[in-house]
Amino acid sequence: xxxxxxxxxxxxxxxxxxxxxxxxxxxxxxxxxxxxxxxxxxxxxxxxxxxxxxxxxxxxxxxxxxxxxxxxxxxxxxxxxxxxxxxxxxxxxxxxxxxxxxxxxxxxxxxxxxxxxxxxxxxxxxxxxxxxxxxxxxxxxxxxxxxxxxxxxxxxxxxxxxxxxxxxxxxxxxxxxxxxxxxxxxxxxxxxxxxxxxxxxxxxxxxxxxxxxxxxxxxxxxxxxxxxxxxxxxxxxxxxxxxxxxxxxxxxxxxxxxxxxxxxxxxxxxxxxxxxxxxxxxxxxxxxxxxxxxxxxxxxxxxxxxxxxxxxxxxxxxxxxxxxxxxxxxxxxxxxx
Amino acid sequence: xxxxxxxxxxxxxxxxxxxxxxxxxxxxxxxxxxxxxxxxxxxxxxxxxxxxxxxxxxxxxxxxxxxxxxxxxxxxxxxxxxxxxxxxxxxxxxxxxxxxxxxxxxxxxxxxxxxxxxxxxxxxxxxxxxxxxxxxxxxxxxxxxxxxxxxxxxxxxxxxxxxxxxxxxxxxxxxxxxxxxxxxxxxxxxxxxxxxxxxxxxxxxxxxxxxxxxxxxxxxxxxxxxxxxxxxxxxxxxxxxxxxxxxxxxxxxxxxxxxxxxxxxxxxxxxxxxxxxxxxxxxxxxxxxxxxxxxxxxxxxxxxxxxxxxxxxxxxxxxxxxxxxxxxxxxxxxxxx
DNA sequence: ATAGGCTGTCGAAGCGCTTCGACAGAGAGT
DNA sequence: ACTCTCTGTCGAAGCGCTTCGACAGCCTAT
Numbered sequence: 001x002x003x004x005x006x007x008x009x010x011x012x013x014x015x016x017x018x019x020x021x022x023x024x025x026x027x028x029x030x031x032x033x034x035x036x037x038x039x040x041x042x043x044x045x046x047x048x049x050x051x052x053x054x055x056x057x058x059x060x061x062x063x064x065x066x067x068x069x070x071x072x073x074x075x076x077x078x079x080x081x082x083x084x085x086x087x088x089x090x091x092x093x094x095x096x097x098x099x100x101x102x103x104x105x106x107x108x109x110x111x112x113x114x115x116x117x118x119x120x121x122x123x124x125x126x127x128x129x130x131x132x133x134x135x136x137x138x139x140x141x142x143x144x145x146x147x148x149x150x151x152x153x154x155x156x157x158x159x160x161x162x163x164x165x166x167x168x169x170x171x172x173x174x175x176x177x178x179x180x181x182x183x184x185x186x187x188x189x190x191x192x193x194x195x196x197x198x199x200x201x202x203x204x205x206x207x208x209x210x211x212x213x214x215x216x217x218x219x220x221x222x223x224x225x226x227x228x229x230x231x232x233x234x235x236x237x238x239x240x241x242x243x244x245x246x247x248x249x250x251x252x253x254x255x256x257x258x259x260x261x262x263x264x265x266x267x268x269x270x271x272x273x274x275x276x277x278x279x280x281x282x283x284x285x286x287x288x289x290x291x292x293x294x295x296x297x298x299x300x301x302x303x304x305x306x307x308x309x310x311x312x313x314x315x316x317x318x319x320x321x322x323x324x325x326x327x328x329x330x331x332x333x334x335x336x337x
Numbered sequence: 338x339x340x341x342x343x344x345x346x347x348x349x350x351x352x353x354x355x356x357x358x359x360x361x362x363x364x365x366x367x368x369x370x371x372x373x374x375x376x377x378x379x380x381x382x383x384x385x386x387x388x389x390x391x392x393x394x395x396x397x398x399x400x401x402x403x404x405x406x407x408x409x410x411x412x413x414x415x416x417x418x419x420x421x422x423x424x425x426x427x428x429x430x431x432x433x434x435x436x437x438x439x440x441x442x443x444x445x446x447x448x449x450x451x452x453x454x455x456x457x458x459x460x461x462x463x464x465x466x467x468x469x470x471x472x473x474x475x476x477x478x479x480x481x482x483x484x485x486x487x488x489x490x491x492x493x494x495x496x497x498x499x500x501x502x503x504x505x506x507x508x509x510x511x512x513x514x515x516x517x518x519x520x521x522x523x524x525x526x527x528x529x530x531x532x533x534x535x536x537x538x539x540x541x542x543x544x545x546x547x548x549x550x551x552x553x554x555x556x557x558x559x560x561x562x563x564x565x566x567x568x569x570x571x572x573x574x575x576x577x578x579x580x581x582x583x584x585x586x587x588x589x590x591x592x593x594x595x596x597x598x599x600x601x602x603x604x605x606x607x608x609x610x611x612x613x614x615x616x617x618x619x620x621x622x623x624x625x626x627x628x629x630x631x632x633x634x635x636x637x638x639x640x641x642x643x644x645x646x647x648x649x650x651x652x653x654x655x656x657x658x659x660x661x662x663x664x665x666x667x668x669x670x671x672x673x674x
Numbered sequence: 675a676t677a678g679g680c681t682g683t684c685g686a687a688g689c690g691c692t693t694c695g696a697c698a699g700a701g702a703g704t
Numbered sequence: 705a706c707t708c709t710c711t712g713t714c715g716a717a718g719c720g721c722t723t724c725g726a727c728a729g730c731c732t733a734t
Binding site for chain 3: 705706707708709710711712713714715716717718719720721722723724725726727728729730731732733734
């Protein structure tokens with residue numbers, strides 16, 4: 001391994017000079033800088049991460065805590081993780097991948113050992129047990145998701161309330177008066193991750209404002225569960241002409257079932273999905289959808305964190321504005337045409 | 338931050354003794370050990386990662402390089418990544434998440450800086466440009482996937498050749514004489530990731546042995562592309578009664594199209610999928626499939642790496658045995674019944 | 675001419691840990 | 705009784721870097 005000292009010797013300067021060339025924290029004459037850079041290149045020098053971390057008490061690593069379970073929104077998670085990793089690199093950070101498995105202990109370990117300079121937490125529950133720890137440390141952190149109490153925290157999330165409202169609005173505008181909501185799996189509501197409730201809240205309150213009737217049913221992914229759910233909905237409210245689906249695994253089963261029942265999309269029923277763009281585009285019908293901006297969320301989180309690490313940036317809740325893209329799965333309500 | 342020295346003082350021993358308690362590299366009397374452990378707990382001590390890395394030249398970090406593109410087998414990637422992270426923890430390692438973006442430079446950076454002790458590479462191409470670097474360093478590494486030349490490398494992968502053979506065998510045993518293979522997207526073959534070719538190879542050679550006719554067509558995910566592909570296959574070989582699908586995004590479109598054409602699964606046609614278990618279970622028909630053992634691959638990779646880091650373990654290619662699970666999408670060929 | 679302020683460079687201290695060699699004391703073998 | 709070996713502990717060196725204060729040399733202002 002090439003060391004700083006070797007580079008210094010090769011360039012005929014002192015070690016500190018090389019260090020200052022690298023960090024830019026003191027002015028260096030152009031000639032010296034060039035000579036040092038030349039030596040660095042010739043010797044193929046890479047600063048030793050451990051030594052750097054020890055001396056500067058900065059590891060240049062951001063910890064990313066992803067949920068352990070792989071049963072939900074996997075593509076969204078993955079996209080966020082990759083966006084975090086690439087954005088972090090552009091700010092000079094690497095990303096440490098932690099799973100939720102260790103829970104709060106992971107936060108203690110990372111904070112205590114100086115392994116990472118900051119953390120990003122995904123899959124935050126409303127009353128997450130990691131939050132007190134985050135509040136109690138001076139290590140910057142950003143949550144992707146929204147807990148119940150956001151005081152002293154920085155959060156990034158899609159504005160799911162507005163998302164719900166947007167879906168109802170779109171369908172109402174097309175003349176639909178009876179809307180069914182195929183929600184997330186019951187387990188998701190039980191876990192209190194918040195986003196599902198917030199969506200529902202947005203859906204309900206806008207429905208109320210617009211005088212639209214709303215029926216909400218949680219639903220596991222998969223065909224069998226969906227068949228039961230759809231049957232029950234149509235039984236209970238035969239006049240239903242609009243559907244909102246939040247569970248991305250439910251999208252395709254829903255479409256298949258509607259087709260099977262002889263209900264054409266979008267002629268007889270309209271479907272709005274809340275899902276990643278890719279899912280909306282690859283479904284059997286190109287779906288009118290509010291996309292989940294995974295990339296943007298990851299990018300945002302890192303940028304907030306980078307700002308905090310540089311001393312700028314306050315605690316703040318950033319709710320990304322939802323955007324509804326009209327595609328081929330929604331149209332005027334049959335009775336209204 | 339609590340330091341080793343503070344723990345030592347609190348426990349009334351020297352710093353080195355505390356260090357030896359922590360590492361277990363020298364024998365320590367039970368009473369001393371207990372006293373030290375007590376102090377560690379009371380003070381909430383966590384060893385500083387940077388200092389440790391510097392002094393021992395071991396970072397206890399494994400780098401995981403995931404592909405940048407999120408257009409393919411995302412669930413598989415995610416599952417592998419999570420398995421890697423959790424398995425690594427049980428061996429005392431953390432995981433650094435690198436994206437393919439930086440390419441070979443990332444390998445240089447990580448190796449040169451001592452950021453990680455070892456690497457796991459995913460999405461390895463047949464003639465990957467990172468391979469020479471790996472061979473040229475003494476840093477242990479494991480590939481998930483199989484390059485053309487495996488000399489001096491450790492690789493873990495599903496035995497895709499055997500997987501292909503297994504699929505043909507199963508269909509042949511059921512009496513199918515004309516089998517169509519819906520392959521990966523053309524881009525996958527162009528990228529030479531190897532696994533698609535190896536599967537095809539296995540399919541073809543077993544088909545030849547068993548006297549079964551095989552028709553292979555690459556296919557993008559999505560309904561439109563699939564419609565074209567299926568139409569062309571049935572046009573060219575109307576006697577086709579067996580399908581093998583490798584592209585997990587193609588599974589649902591294929592089923593939908595067959596249904597639409599009035600061909601019942603499994604009465605008229607049989608479908609075997611090569612996909613993660615979850616996909617096979619959640620499809621509209623419970624699919625007979627060879628599952629892609631993502632978890633096992635991740636676990637295996639870490640264990641090989643841990644072995645290497647401890648000095649045990651040779652370079653070796655581990656091909657995981659495929660397993661075919663019969664579900665409801667395959668049955669006797671109609672003419673054979 | 676001289677004091678004052680820059681600019682660019684250097685030396686040395688120290689970050690918190692691991693690890694090597696040294697060594698005191700206890701037990702075993704003669 | 706004396707040496708030899710082992711066990712458990714300690715002190716000190718050093719890992720490779722950052723950073724602080726010092727200072728030489730030069731330029732500008734008086």
